[in-house]
Amino acid sequence: MQFSENWLRTFVNPSMTSVQLGHALTMAGLEVEEMAPVAPAFDSIVIGEVIEAIKHPDADRLQVCKVNVGKEILQIVCGASNARVGLKVPCALVGAELPGISIKQAKVRGVESFGMLCSAKELGLAAEANGLLELPDDAVAGQDIREYLYLNDYAFTLKLTPNRADCLSILGIARDVTAITGAPLTLPVLNTAKIESTKIQAVNVAAKQACPAYYGRVIESVNAQAKTPDWMIRNLERSGVRSISAIVDITNYVLLELGQPMHAFDLATLNGAINVRFASENEQIKLLNNTDIKLAGDDLVIADNSGAIALAGIMGGEPTSVTDATTAIFLESAFFTPDTIAGKARRLGLSTDSSYRFERGVDFGHTKLALERATDLVLQICGGKAGEISEVVNQLPERVSVTLRYSRLCSVLGITIPKQTVGILLTQLGFKFTENDDIFVIKAPSYRFDIAREEDLIEEIARLHGYDKIPAITPSANLSMLNAPESALSAAWLHDALQAQGYQEIITYSFVDESWERDLLGNANPIKLKNPIASNLSVMRSGLWGGLLDTLTYNINRKQERAMLFEVGSSYHQTPQGFDEQARVAGLFYGAFQPEQWGATSKDVDFYDVKATIEQLTQGNAEYRLETHTALHPGQSARIYLDGNPIGWLGKLHPKWQQHYGLAKNCFLFELEVSPLLQKPVASYFEVPKTLAIRRDLAVIVDVNKPVQEIINAVTNAKIPLVTQVQLFDIYQGKGIPENKKSLALSVLMQDTHKTLVDIEAEAAMAQLLKLLENQFGASLRN
Template sequence: MQFSEHWLRQYVNPALDSQGLSHALTMAGLEVEELEPVAAAFTKVVVAEIISAEKHPDADRLQVCKVDVGNGEPLQIVCGAPNARAGLKAPCALVGAELPGFKIKQAKVRGVESFGMMCSAKELGLAEESDGILELSADAQVGQDIRALFDLDDKLFTLKLTPNRTDCLSIAGIARDVTALTGASLTLPEINPVAAVHTQQQGVKVSEPDACPRYAGRLIQGVNATAPTPDWMVRRLERSGIRSISAIVDITNYVLLEQGQPLHAFDADKLKGDIEVRYARSGEALLLLNDENVTLSNDMLVIADDSSPLALAGIMGGDGSAVGDATRNIFLESAFFAPAVIVGKARRLNFSTDSSYRFERGVDFGNTVQALERASQLILEICGGQAGPVTEVLHDLPERKPVRLRLDRLNSVLGIVLDAAIVGTLLERLNFSFTLVDGGFEVVPPSYRFDIEIEEDLIEEVARLHGYDNIPALAPHDDLQMLPAAEARLSRNWLRDTLAASGYQEIVSYSFVDEAWERDFLGNANPIALKNPIASNLSVMRSGLWAGLIETLTYNLNRRQERVRLFEIGSAYFAEDAAYREVGRISGLAYGDAEPEQWALAAREVDFFDVKAAVDRLTNGRAQYVAAQHAALHPGQTAQIVLDGQPVGWIGKLHPKWQQHYQLPRSAVLFELDVEPLLQREVASYAQVAKFPPVRRDIAVVVDEITPIQSLLDTMRSSKNTLISEISLFDVYRGKGIAEGKKSLAFLVLMQDTQKTLTDAEADAVMAELLDLLVRHHGAALRN
């Protein structure tokens, strides 16, 4: 919203300079994006009249002019403008004048003295280009300062309004806010109903009252459509970014800027029958004022007569009923259209208008007829004519529901104490009607404040009027208490620290993935689809975290990072009947050499067991690994991770087909586990330290090749013999002396008693018990 400061100050003139007013508006939420003068600075330029203009004796393109500048004796000025002529009034820069970029001095031009310079608009900084000196109106007063004549000491304010402040899309609305902020008196133009001098009315029918609850208009006959627009109006329009077209169109644009109400004038003689507000019929077309021929859809509201659409309601008029120089009778329209009906329609047609911008956000439905009267006043003053009575069709207008404002809630949010008297004064300055209720106010916002709907809106209004600068910036204060941390539970940060210590780096990726990834890579045939995905390749919620790891690996390989360790802690999502389930997961990936390149170690590619070591750290060595199959992992190099008898994740080498799909020179090893089981741990308990030496015994058994080693360890540990302190595998042998399909496993067994030194007989008894378990459960044979 751009406007002239002088225009605003005609309605409200606070005791603030331009910068002070700009700061006040910005601090009140009406951000001043730009404040600039309407013209460059210059001095000593006055209105002058050329008395005579004669050819220069030594130059064909120069003239020697006698110029009256209002000081009695005419000045002699040499001028090269082609339009310089006797009787013309134009700006004259006197000797000593400072123009943008240069200073005027007394000079000789081809031997003839010149005591000033006749100025073009370009030389005054008023235009980028000009063909000659700036021609002024014949009634311009000779000797008057040009800055005063054109009001060039004015400044342009450009507001960057938030979408909710549609009431400030007008000079009157901004003036109301300035009055509320500063307390300065408000003097808006007096609007009196125009007396009807004839009885003719245009028939109006509103077929869609929900879309157009209020429609008003009047016939004005005998207007002079070629009447010139007053200079003051042209100036205000141009300084608001609107070019002058014709008097009637300029007046509707002026009222739009002044009152915030879009208007439209139809050539009444071009109308056929009654006006109807209806939705367009499929296939109807309309040639708009911007010369664009649009095909209308049936959700577009139009103003039509008995034959065809005349205008796109709330957006733009049609060319067929437009006002022209030959227009003598007009039908002036002012209406309130529901924002939901107008929103998006102009953008669909690839343009925007001042009217649609306002109607989309909400126009003051209480000002519809007032704006019509204001435009009628100006048309009669400038273009003449005879006004008829106002035709108005009124249906159910939007209800302004009371909003409750609790005083304690207000003070709690703002962090200050405002009593009821102060708050009531602020609400009165905003013209909000209210009643006092227990503990606060019940406020009914005016029709032009569409944004006041909930209590927080009123709190914001009180805050900005009270002044954000008057609200102290206090540091947050609270009584903090140390919360108990469960000793049997770890934090996710422990998982992060563990993997970081193992050389892994954390990433954070999208929870959205491609549907094909879920189906093919993770075998999820029922992923959760997004209703409004941000991209076509991010259309479903992930049920695993490997997608982000693989993409990050590819990104790093493309940047010549050949050894990569990554992990992510995030959520996986699953659809279950009519509900959804979210599961915390930790996932990791290792790629490249097992160790950074160095002289002491031979290069070796990372393998399953390197990654298994990282998983063992996460599970504190409690995990078991069971051979299994996974769609994303290499057959034969894949295991399901089991913790306390429950499957909690997967580990394995990337499947060769996916390695080829992602064009990876080497394969990656991945793992993924549920987070929750990893956070559970046993609380440390006291155990007496034995004073007696341990006894070590080794046992070697031969079992079938397919027998898992872990099963033998589990069997021996199940004995629960209190003398056993440790059992572990230290050798696996296949070869000479071992039958085909068999393997030899050697275990060490540490035994210790806290009360005495063990005897050989006691140790032999324990070993016999263990051997018996292995024989009975696994068919093991003692190796000789």
């Protein structure tokens, strides 16, 4: 928010220098990002009136001028083409210091010159100038030019936080200055318009919730070509807004002064009643910036019988805009809810002062007042006859009461502010409240959208009291070691484990492209964002593979032929109760198993290389079941289970996605829930055996589709006496093995902690194990 200090001081004028005012605003939370003088430092420049201008005797392009500077008449040689008798112009006296110029008495082609007539460029007021700076006829010769042009002024630029939409106007900033300094607030004189026109524009609001209040009035017989007053142009330009035409300048002026966006329609171009409604699908409008926009169904528009004529809260339409030929206008002032306008301008590639304010919240209590203010200015500057106000008011936002506990205030701030002082500060803020013992019940005014809870009020008291008045006290507390549960691992363990294996961590957006969710992850109903920051970041991710593959593509395009990536982040899911957020870890392995080296043969990564990573993360307790996933190769994918519960996936990227991403080599992916991985069994004691274990090898034939892990789990869970470990060491299919069968070679370790086993005991245990395999899996002993 940029504004003129002089303009602000017409509302509130505290006994402070410019620097002190800037510091006070910054310390109160309205950070002054820049404070620049509106003109360079110079002096000894006054208003001069040219009373004689004759041609220089020795130069065709020079004139010898007699200039009245108030107390005397000076002879000045001037080369400007617009120097003429009667002209009022800035005149630099001998001894004046301009930007890069020192004015001295001199001879110009033999003629004495005692000063210089100045252009706006020479004063540092413009980058370029075509001649002398011409001043109005009422300028008084001899008056200091800095006083006449109000050049002893600063342009302040505030870096406002999004919650302080109330300070996007001179009035809003003035309110805060009043609250900070206690200086009185002076509002501009508001003259209610005299009704002289019988013309009334009919208004209908179909979108009542999106537009709770709409006011408008007809002003006939206006002079659209009237000149905008210098004081208005000056305030607009020093606020970063260029002058366009009188009527447009007035709407911009009220926008900056009161914070209320407004728009003026050429009445002659309107076709029937005004209707505030949502756009029809694919409806089009041509805006003031000459762009044709195709509207969506959630775009709010101002329409007449011909269709949309303005994009509500953002920009007006070109066909109904005010021109020099306009003789009657319909002036509107409305309140649109922030949710309705938020994100619309950005989606359409627009950025306007109106949308910036409506998105953050505009004072709905001053909507009608702003219309009266703009009407008064139009009648003063452009003339005309005002009609009655057409108004449609529905349910305005309710201002709920917020409770502030005095004890809580002192506790949070760590200091004691007298209760009476708290009441004074709330009053200076314009808050209405009631006080009952330790509690203030406060109702914030219509321009303070950010006051919604007790913490907001504590912040207001703190900033007005002064953050610099709150002492910095070093906290003291007893530090003690907390017991770390033996059954839990820290989240850092997960990162360390993957980094130790060579994976590199990445961090990607939780916002992703909808096509990733639909096609890659098979999520037909992702969580859509109301206000996405980009069209390709429109939904919340339900898995992390999209970001990993996107990062892989980025690296491959930069000649990286091998990648081991992982990410620990959140995934988001819709549930009948609302939304669910889960922490997940996902990884990707692409290219060679080891970096290129002379001492080892290059080998591409395979399924079991990545499975080894899962084994470490699950501490060897994972179970793998052959299941299919839309993103994975149907023959090389597995659902991962832990303690019987599914926790993730592992597999090779599906060939169609490998082709889609242009991957020359195989890519393997995994994704797991984080919380089960951070649980570990508590260590338990067992006696160290004093005797050696006995090993027996067993070869059995089972169905080819029978998972080996299921067989080993069944043996482990059966807890056959003496059997301490069963491992697979070979699989065979081929000659001697029936079709659709496979041979599993298992090593079985048996041990007794108290005595040495004898053969008969070992054979009995092996017989029990074989019977278990026959009964549960139809296994037969291989001959």
